[in-house]
Amino acid sequence: xxxxxxxxxxxxxxFPPGKIKIMNALSELMRxxxxxxxxxxxxxxxxxxxxxxxxxxxxxxxxxxxxxxNGHFQTFQHYITRKIAAQTASxxxxxxxIKTSLKSYAVNRVFARILLLEVRNSSNxxxxxxxxxxxxxSRTILDIISQGIDAGxxxxxxxxxxxxxxxxxxxxxxxxxxxxxxxxxxxxxVSENICNIIFKGVQK
Amino acid sequence: xxxxxxxxxxxxxxFPPGKIKIMNALSELMRxxxxxxxxxxxxxxxxxxxxxxxxxxxxxxxxxxxxxxNGHFQTFQHYITRKIAAQTASxxxxxxxIKTSLKSYAVNRVFARILLLEVRNSSNxxxxxxxxxxxxxSRTILDIISQGIDAGxxxxxxxxxxxxxxxxxxxxxxxxxxxxxxxxxxxxxVSENICNIIFKGVQK
DNA sequence: TTATTTAGTGAGTAAAATTTACTTACTTTA
DNA sequence: TAAAGTAAGTAAATTTTACTCACTAAATAA
Numbered sequence: 001x002x003x004x005x006x007x008x009x010x011x012x013x014x015f016p017p018g019k020i021k022i023m024n025a026l027s028e029l030m031r032x033x034x035x036x037x038x039x040x041x042x043x044x045x046x047x048x049x050x051x052x053x054x055x056x057x058x059x060x061x062x063x064x065x066x067x068x069x070n071g072h073f074q075t076f077q078h079y080i081t082r083k084i085a086a087q088t089a090s091x092x093x094x095x096x097x098i099k100t101s102l103k104s105y106a107v108n109r110v111f112a113r114i115l116l117l118e119v120r121n122s123s124n125x126x127x128x129x130x131x132x133x134x135x136x137x138s139r140t141i142l143d144i145i146s147q148g149i150d151a152g153x154x155x156x157x158x159x160x161x162x163x164x165x166x167x168x169x170x171x172x173x174x175x176x177x178x179x180x181x182x183x184x185x186x187x188x189x190v191s192e193n194i195c196n197i198i199f200k201g202v203q204k
Numbered sequence: 205x206x207x208x209x210x211x212x213x214x215x216x217x218x219f220p221p222g223k224i225k226i227m228n229a230l231s232e233l234m235r236x237x238x239x240x241x242x243x244x245x246x247x248x249x250x251x252x253x254x255x256x257x258x259x260x261x262x263x264x265x266x267x268x269x270x271x272x273x274n275g276h277f278q279t280f281q282h283y284i285t286r287k288i289a290a291q292t293a294s295x296x297x298x299x300x301x302i303k304t305s306l307k308s309y310a311v312n313r314v315f316a317r318i319l320l321l322e323v324r325n326s327s328n329x330x331x332x333x334x335x336x337x338x339x340x341x342s343r344t345i346l347d348i349i350s351q352g353i354d355a356g357x358x359x360x361x362x363x364x365x366x367x368x369x370x371x372x373x374x375x376x377x378x379x380x381x382x383x384x385x386x387x388x389x390x391x392x393x394v395s396e397n398i399c400n401i402i403f404k405g406v407q408k
Numbered sequence: 409t410t411a412t413t414t415a416g417t418g419a420g421t422a423a424a425a426t427t428t429a430c431t432t433a434c435t436t437t438a
Numbered sequence: 439t440a441a442a443g444t445a446a447g448t449a450a451a452t453t454t455t456a457c458t459c460a461c462t463a464a465a466t467a468a
Contacts (some may be wrong), residue, residue, distance in 0.1 A: 016446065034325050038241065040425060050448050091407060117325040121238045121317075128382065138417060162397030163256045164373045173373030174366075180324065193366035201405025202362045203295060222417060242455055254417050259457060 003162030004121060019057045021047040023068050032111045035065055035118045066128040069119060071135040072111035076104050078139070098171055099191040105175040106187055110180045114189060116172055141167060163198075170194045219262055223261045225251040230373055234314045235262050258279040270332040273323060276315035281310050284341070295403060298388045301345060302375055303395040309398040316383045320376055345371060369401075374398045383388030 025047035029038045040061060044051040058064040058190075083100050087093045105112035119125040141164050148154035154163075174194065178185045217270045229251035244265060248255040262268040289306050291297045309316035319338075323329040345368050352358035358367075378398065382389045 010242065018446065034327070036325070039423085041423090045429070050423085052449075053447055054429085056447075061382070068233045091251050095286055109445095120384065121321040121325075122240065122378075123238065123384075148305060152408060153408055155404075158401060159397045162378075162394065163406055164403055165377045166370065166398060166401050169373030169375070169377030171373070173369045180327075180330070190366065193363045194370060197362060197367055197370050197405075199405055199407040200359075200403075201403055202358050202367055203403040204356060222415065241455080245454090256418070256458080257457085258414055260416075265456065 016057075017049070018049050018053050021049060022054055022057065022064065023071065026064055026068050027072075027110055030068075030113060030118075033112070044160070055145065057123065062122060062124070065119065065127075066125060066130045069111070069114045070130040070133060072108060072114070073130055073137075076108075076111065077133055077137060079104065081140075084140070084144075090144050090153050092152060093144045094148070094167065095191070095195050096143070098167060098194055099187065100189050101171045102174060102185065102187050104170075106178060106185050109179060109182075112175055116175060116179055138168070162174070166198060171200065220261075222251070222253050222257050225253060226258055227269065230268055231273050231276075231314050234317060234322075239318075249399060265329070267332075269318065269322065270329060270334045273315070273318045274332070274334040274337065276312060276318070276374065277334055280312075280315065281341060283335055284306065285344075286294060288344070288348075288351050294355060294357050295349050297348045297396070298345070298352070298371065299399050300372065301348070302398055303391065305375045306395050308391065309375075310382060310389050313383055313386075317381050320379060320383060342368065342372070370402060374385065374402065 019075050022043060025043050026038065029042055029046055040051050040054055043054060043064075054061075055063060058067065080097065080100050084093050087096055094160050105116075119128075119130070125131055142160055145154065145158075145160040145163050149156050149158065149160065171194070174185070174190050226247060229247050230242065233246055244255050244258055248258060248269075258268065260266075262271065265349055284304050286303065287300050288297050291300055307322075321333055323332075323334070347362055349358065349362075349364040349367050352361065353360050353364065375398070378389070378394050381387050
């Protein structure tokens with residue numbers, strides 16, 4: 001397993017120990033509870049620091065969440081970029097993106113939870129560094145699609161934005177059941193099914 | 205326009221006026237703010253009632269949210285069932301579901317907001333009446349797919365659950381930008397794009 | 409008429425998030 | 439080497455917010 005759940009998914013150095021402990025504490029607590037039912041007292045106790053310190057390093061509780069997400073996203077981005085580079089055909093790259101994303105979400109459920117369920121409802125997330133990472137990821141997919149069309153692999157009457165939507169939507173929806181209900185996901189099967197539908201179409 | 209944004213989307217009668225005012229108030233406030241940053245004081249002030257009354261009619265703040273969602277969902281469900289009935293071919297039914305769902309979300313953004321962003325993070329939503337409506341909607345799609353396979357309209361090597369995932373994921377992801385950033389959505393175009401991809405496939 | 413339910417109030421409480429004033433220890437620099 | 443500044447962390451006060459509870463007024467049923 002290349003992609004394992006690490007305690008800290010951040011540029012650990014340069015961060016003071018207290019900050020790292022706080023971020024790890026939230027990450028740990030999110031395995032059991034949802035963000036809203038985790039209190040700053042919980043976080044401080046788990047981290048072994050005082051509540052005040054949280055506000056030294058984070059604007060507010062949500063800012064802490066965004067920074068934790070950002071850390072996870074760094075790991076994800078590095079991993080997926082390397083995987084994509086190993087492929088040449090656009091369609092294969094998309095296939096890898098689908099499979100690798102599903103796998104990342106499955107392996108790191110806290111990451112999936114935060115990304116799919118916890119941050120999207122507040123508007124200031126979309127100004128956070130974490131969301132910048134999403135934009136990069138999202139942009140990568142769009143570029144691959146465009147290249148695929150140019151290379152003649154993908155039909156030219158396919159709208160790239162629409163295809164990206166379908167891909168991202170499929171990935172995310174496939175993970176929801178897993179993230180919410182903790183169902184096990186057969187990644188190979190699910191990703192193959194999704195690719196089968198999107199690439200070949202469903203109509204006879 | 206058949207589907208317009210009504211103030212109240214509930215069996216208004218039988219509900220005491222205060223309850224309706226409270227539900228409308230939340231619905232109204234959710235146009236600007238996310239659920240978590242709306243306080244019970246906000247709701248009460250907007251509704252013109254006291255905070256205490258909220259807890260007369262609702263178990264807690266979340267229960268209020270679920271009931272509001274449920275009201276919106278009733279309208280949605282009726283509308284979509286009627287639309288589907290007008291079609292015979294399974295593929296056309298799916299097309300209608302995609303288009304009508306997109307339209308419902310576009311017309312009623314608060315409904316979309318609540319459904320796609322606000323409720324999924326808390327586990328007790330999945331025991332709520334509102335979620336029962338989702339199950340019915342979701343089940344409908346699965347049945348149509350199965351019928352489509354039986355009727356020979358849809359390839360038999362397509363996994364029905366996977367196809368449903370792709371459809372639901374595509375719809376939801378297409379709405380996200382709209383719900384979050386308030387972007388206008390060209391429903392005809394977007395739904396046509398999605399159908400084009402899913403039905404015909406993207407590969408040359 | 410009197411009892412009883414129904415709609416609604418308003419003051420309060422406990423828990424949680426955030427702020428503030430402070431200590432301690434480590435660098436830098438004069 | 440002493441002074442000055444800063445970074446890490448604390449402890450307690452403050453504010454916000456969801457939620458409770460004992461009460462009133464009015465309508466309805468007996």
